[in-house]
């Protein structure tokens with residue numbers, strides 16, 4: 146089939162490459178000419194394992210192409226996937242739908258009879274219904290809208306697109322469902338469950354899933370707060386409650402909390418939209434507050450380890466990306482903590498295996514090192530804030546010889562406390578007593 150993918154950011158570039166991998170002819174469209182130039186040259190402007198290979202492979206054969214032209218897109222595609230951003234509005238918790246609207250405004254008037262536009266962005270419930278009305282005004286009754294929310298995780302984006310847990314097809318006609326089933330035929334044939342739904346349900350599946358995940362993380366982080374007050378150990382607590390299959394062990398590790406371009410803005414937009422509908426999701430605001438308090442707690446621990454103030458202290462921050470296997474620094478807890486300590490007068494040096502360029506651009510006043518060892522050299526406190534596998538492999542004995550003072554806060558709850566303590570480190574973790 147001939148598909149277009151409009152918006153070639155994290156979601157769109159991955160979706161375009163994976164649709165080519167499924168055998169479709171794909172045209173990626175973006176308003177950012179630099180991004181399009183990079184993708185045309187087979188370069189992916191962000192870090193995502195496996196994606197550069199896929200893009201290079203399919204741009205080489207011509208099955209995957211990129212353009213900035215909506216005219217070209219409208220003439221080319223039978224199905225148009227809209228993958229543009231829905232960030233938080235500047236002045237409220239609501240989602241900013243400017244880009245989603247712009248796709249319909251730009252594409253709508255150009256579409257031929259029979260075209261299907263498929264929204265993949267995360268949007269407030271009610272958006273698809275509104276956009277369908279606008280599309281009918283612009284393109285006439287021949288063009289149709291569907292909503293097919295995306296659940297991929299950065300760092301696993303290719304695998305998640307080719308082998309998703311489920312496909313959610315928000316459709317208003319049998320024809321729209323048939324077209325989407327044809328697009329995803331190989332994925333469906335591999336046994337992926339398909340859930341067909343009306344527009345509001347399809348939109349809500351995505352926001353409900355993100356709200357649930359955020360709640361699970363904040364739940365264990367709230368337990369970490371209680372453990373800190375009571376002298377208990379949240380890692381043991383999480384393991385014990387996780388043995389209950391109804392609870393499960395995933396997403397139950399206490400730490401500095403979630404960040405990124407999705408969960409924080411999605412739970413805010415969901416609570417805001419629910420208010421508009423007259424339903425209170427006040428608990429999601431508490432989920433957000435618990436999450437932000439964990440960042441405060443890391444700052445507090447760093448301050449305590451420095452004897453009450455960080456002014457003039459040298460602090461090494463291990464991690465800048467909001468999660469491992471990504472260079473995405475949107476709402477990164479690590480950089481948020483680093484910037485706050487810098488504001489309090491600390492001399493902060495950051496190291497991340499992939500996100501250094503993005504971090505430097507966004508936080509030019511922080512110091513940057515080329516390796517974890519270089520960051521730790523002479524540090525008064527080390528903060529472990531992004532769960533990269535290479536940080537787990539660090540040798541506490543060796544780092545002990547480099548640090549100015551051997552003190553570490555494990556903000557991700559994965560380092561071996563006993564081993565670090567045995568190597569002479571003062572070790573602190575969230576929700577756990579200091580090793581005795």
Ligand code: NAD
Nearest residue numbers: 152153154155156175176177229230231244247266267295
């Ligand atoms: P992003 O900011 O990385 O990408 C958005 C892209 O859209 C940019 O390249 C931008 O230049 C382009 N764009 C903006 N306006 C445009 C227009 N009018 N026409 C064409 N292109 C335009 O965002 P993202 O992380 O890929 O997220 C996109 C959507 O997918 C959001 O709604 C997000 O919540 C959702 N989502 C993201 C992920 C993820 O892990 N990143 C996962 C699931 C869902």
